[in-house]
Amino acid sequence: xxxxxxxxxxxxxxxxxxxxxxxxxxxxxxxxxxxxxxxxxxxxxxxxxxxxxxxxxxxxxxxxxxxxxxxxxxxxxxxxxxxxxxxxxxxxxxxxxxxxxxxxxxxxxxxxxxxxxxxxxxxxxxxxxxxxxxxxxxxxxxxxxxxxxxxxxxxxxxxxxxxxxxxxxxxxxxxxxxxxxxxxxxxxxxxxxxxxxxxxxxxxxxxxxxxxxxxxxxxxxxxxxxxxxxxxxxxxxxxxxxxxxxxxxxxxxxxxxxxxxxxxxxxxxxxxxxxxxxxxxxxxxxxxxxxxxxxxxxxxxxxxxxxxxxxxxxxxxxxxxxxxx
Numbered sequence: 001x002x003x004x005x006x007x008x009x010x011x012x013x014x015x016x017x018x019x020x021x022x023x024x025x026x027x028x029x030x031x032x033x034x035x036x037x038x039x040x041x042x043x044x045x046x047x048x049x050x051x052x053x054x055x056x057x058x059x060x061x062x063x064x065x066x067x068x069x070x071x072x073x074x075x076x077x078x079x080x081x082x083x084x085x086x087x088x089x090x091x092x093x094x095x096x097x098x099x100x101x102x103x104x105x106x107x108x109x110x111x112x113x114x115x116x117x118x119x120x121x122x123x124x125x126x127x128x129x130x131x132x133x134x135x136x137x138x139x140x141x142x143x144x145x146x147x148x149x150x151x152x153x154x155x156x157x158x159x160x161x162x163x164x165x166x167x168x169x170x171x172x173x174x175x176x177x178x179x180x181x182x183x184x185x186x187x188x189x190x191x192x193x194x195x196x197x198x199x200x201x202x203x204x205x206x207x208x209x210x211x212x213x214x215x216x217x218x219x220x221x222x223x224x225x226x227x228x229x230x231x232x233x234x235x236x237x238x239x240x241x242x243x244x245x246x247x248x249x250x251x252x253x254x255x256x257x258x259x260x261x262x263x264x265x266x267x268x269x270x271x272x273x274x275x276x277x278x279x280x281x282x283x284x285x286x287x288x289x290x291x292x293x294x295x296x297x298x299x300x301x302x303x304x305x306x307x308x309x310x311x312x313x314x315x316x317x318x319x320x321x322x323x324x325x
Contacts, residue, residue: 003035006102007085011067011075013043015093018209019052022093027058031102039082041067041075073183077174089163091206098205105163108201115168115196116188118159119204120147130212132289132298137210141284142306144242147200156200157240158188160208168196176234181227189231189238214301218309225313226320233321243314249277250311 008026012019026038042050042064053059065082067075080088089105091097098104108117123138125131136142140149147160162184172190175183188198211217225246232239256270278300285299 003032004086004106005084006031006036006087006089006106007079007083008036008038008089008091008102009041009076009079009083010039010091010093011041011043011072011079012045012049012093013067013070013075014045014047014049016045016048016052018094019049020056021096021209022091023053023056023062025097025099025101026091027056027061028099029097029102030099031106033058033061036061036102037084038062039065039079041065041079043067043070043072043075069177071180073175073177073179076183077177080169080174083166086166087163088166088169090161092161092208094209095161096207096209101204101206104201104204108199108204109163109165112199112201114155114199115191116159116162116164116198117201117204118147118162118198119201119206120151121160121208122206123208123210125212126209127212128294129214129298130210132295133211133217133302135288135290135292135295136299136302136306139284139288139303141280141288142303150200151202152200153202154200155197157192157198157238158185159198159200161206162188163204172196178234179227179230181223182231185238186231186235189235193235193237214305217302218305221306221309222313222316225310225315226317227313228310229314229317229321246307246311247314248311249307250315 010023010026015022023040029036038061040053040062044066050064053062053064065078067078076090087106087109089102105117108114121137123134125134137148143149145158147156147158168191172187172194175187179186191198211220228243232243252273256266256273259266260270281300281303284303285296288299289296
């Protein structure tokens with residue numbers, strides 16, 4: 001039986017530091033090479049990304065598609081529109097996929113009948129701080145999403161990256177270009193709204209080289225918070241309780257600080273709330289560090305950064321929404 005033809009799509013911009021590893025893993029797949037095309041949607045990179053791609057062995061298998069808008073969502077759409085595959089598999093520039101990644105995606109789609117399949121996000125760090133950020137990313141205290149924390153096969157609301165039959169895009173449409181972040185969650189919501197389902201499959205393995213500094217992590221999660229509001233404005237029923245935890249935490253800190261000035265009871269309640277959070281943070285940090293003292297003292301700051309940045313971004317997104325932005 002002939003394997004389905006697969007299009008691997010990679011939306012990238014300025015990935016000189018990682019593209020040799022990420023694209024190299026795609027080129028090294030155990031899936032028949034004549035049944036795979038590789039499409040890179042390049043956001044007008046102005047570093048050495050394209051030079052590195054052209055110098056790689058088997059680079060003739062790679063087709064580069066210009067993405068003049070320079071944002072991920074338009075790159076995804078341009079690649080999907082150019083793809084010839086029966087199955088479309090997304091890979092990002094900071095992701096190193098396992099040698100059987102494409103095969104596992106194809107098998108999962110065939111076995112489960114899902115509209116989208118994906119594996120867990122397995123973050124890795126290249127520095128001590130990066131390792132701590134990666135450890136936090138696997139903790140439910142930071143991001144209680146199934147593909148961050150679960151190792152069990154299950155139906156879920158979204159997965160990391162994704163793989164789809166081509167007909168899903170014909171039926172659902174492309175990624176919404178209004179969403180510069182959270183475009184994958186929004187697309188998955190439309191799949192579920194149309195009666196489809198998304199499957200998390202642990203056999204689909206990859207590693208994600210994530211943010212390596214507190215500053216980059218904060219900026220990332222702030223964008224996520226802002227982007228979540230745009231998604232909720234478009235699809236209010238996509239709201240999950242986990243989406244509100246960080247925004248309520250930030251609101252509680254600020255409102256509590258004001259009320260604490262008005263009466264000692266409010267001050268005591270506010271201080272108690274901070275104390276409870278600190279205890280939960282320390283406990284989660286100890287669990288995530290797994291005895292590594294180099295990680296342990298960094299993790300409380302990382303968890304706090306994630307919560308404050310995502311929560312603050314959410315409220316900024318609310319303000320933008322009220323202003324019609």
